[in-house]
Amino acid sequence: MRNRIDQKFEDNKARGRKTLIGYLVAGDGGIGTTEEAVLAMEAGGVDIVEIGVPFSDPIAEGKVIQEGSLRALRDHHTTLRDVFALAARLRSRTQMPLLLMLYANTIFRSGKEEFFRKCRETGIDGVIVPDLPFEEHDEFQAAADANGLYQISLVTPASKGRIARIAGAAQGFLYCVSSNGVTGMRDHFDTDFTAFFDEVRASAKIPCCVGFGIRNGEAAGRMGAYCDGVIVGSAFVNAIGGDPEGAAKRVQALSEELRAGLDA
Numbered sequence: 001m002r003n004r005i006d007q008k009f010e011d012n013k014a015r016g017r018k019t020l021i022g023y024l025v026a027g028d029g030g031i032g033t034t035e036e037a038v039l040a041m042e043a044g045g046v047d048i049v050e051i052g053v054p055f056s057d058p059i060a061e062g063k064v065i066q067e068g069s070l071r072a073l074r075d076h077h078t079t080l081r082d083v084f085a086l087a088a089r090l091r092s093r094t095q096m097p098l099l100l101m102l103y104a105n106t107i108f109r110s111g112k113e114e115f116f117r118k119c120r121e122t123g124i125d126g127v128i129v130p131d132l133p134f135e136e137h138d139e140f141q142a143a144a145d146a147n148g149l150y151q152i153s154l155v156t157p158a159s160k161g162r163i164a165r166i167a168g169a170a171q172g173f174l175y176c177v178s179s180n181g182v183t184g185m186r187d188h189f190d191t192d193f194t195a196f197f198d199e200v201r202a203s204a205k206i207p208c209c210v211g212f213g214i215r216n217g218e219a220a221g222r223m224g225a226y227c228d229g230v231i232v233g234s235a236f237v238n239a240i241g242g243d244p245e246g247a248a249k250r251v252q253a254l255s256e257e258l259r260a261g262l263d264a
Contacts, residue, residue: 004097004125005150005172008047009207009228018262019173019229020220021209022255023050023101024236025068027078031086033244040248041236042096044255050128050233051087053102054078064234071242080106084122091123099152101128107140116143126150126172134166155200157191167203174204176227178212197226217261224262232258 012019022041026034038049052065054072061069072078087098100119107115107129119127126149132139137151144151150172155163157177167174178191193210200208210223211231220230235258239250 001148003148003150003172004095005048005099008097009173012047012229013207018224019047019207019209020045020255020259020262021048021050021211021229021231022046022236022258023052023231023233024240024251025052025054025065025072026083026086027054027072027076028068028237029071029240029242029244029247030076031078031082033240033247035086035089036248037236037240037251038090038098039093040252041255042094044252045259046096046255047229048097048099050099050101050231051083052233053080053083053100053106055103055106057103062234064237068237068240068242075242080110084118087119087122087124097125098123099126099128100124101130104129104132104139112140112143113146116140116147116149119149120147124149126152128152128154128175130154134162134169137169157196163199164203167200167208168205170204170206173207173209173228174200175231176200176208176210178210178214178223193223193226214258217257217259217264219261220258221261221264230258230262 009019024034024037041049054069056073090098134153140151152172152175153166153170154175154177155166159166207228209229209231210227214220214223214230214232215235224230235254236251239254240247
């Protein structure tokens with residue numbers, strides 16, 4: 001079966017529409033809250049959702065996502081099994097592309113063949129493993145390929161001479177990190193985005209999306225001008241805040257704001 005990620009980007013390109021990708025932590029506020037929040041994101045205009053698998057030491061994350069991961073683990077005891085069950089339920093309700101964002105140790109603990117088989121069975125389309133260097137992506141590539149999943153590659157302004165190699169081998173879309181450091185909402189960026197994306201596009205054969213720090217519709221529109229779409233994480237986690245009461249409405253409202261900013 002054709003990967004849903006490719007289809008979504010092609011559909012959006014045909015419509016002249018940028019792609020909006022959202023992230024949330026599975027189990028923050030309870031796994032049922034996550035399920036309804038994903039559907040609310042779609043209703044508000046999000047095209048692809050990254051589901052974060054909570055982890056005890058999320059080294060790539062800033063304070064907001066760290067706290068969301070802690071709440072999911074401490075308050076709701078969310079496991080990878082819960083995340084796969086969530087994915088299966090979502091797949092029965094939507095055909096939007098779904099990705100898992102998780103750390104390599106979680107895959108190793110499951111066994112890579114078993115992990116990617118389970119991803120395929122529950123309707124996951126790709127994975128993002130932020131602590132896996134590009135030079136080690138072959139560790140999971142065969143298992144991902146065998147199950148029709150993409151490993152999403154990341155590049156940063158600090159990637160410099162590695163950008164061509166990473167972009168040239170990327171699948172699905174290239175995750176372009178807006179600035180060096182961890183995730184989190186930002187008021188300003190120091191990156192020269194014109195130079196950064198000129199270098200990225202010289203080698204990339206697939207869509208490029210920018211993430212880390214985008215917090216509202218104005219920022220989404222500004223950043224989306226450089227590439228094919230934007231990725232928003234901390235702002236969605238902050239909107240949920242571990243509180244299931246009204247979480248879906250808050251998430252949908254944020255989605256609509258981001259969509260409007262990206263479409264402006």
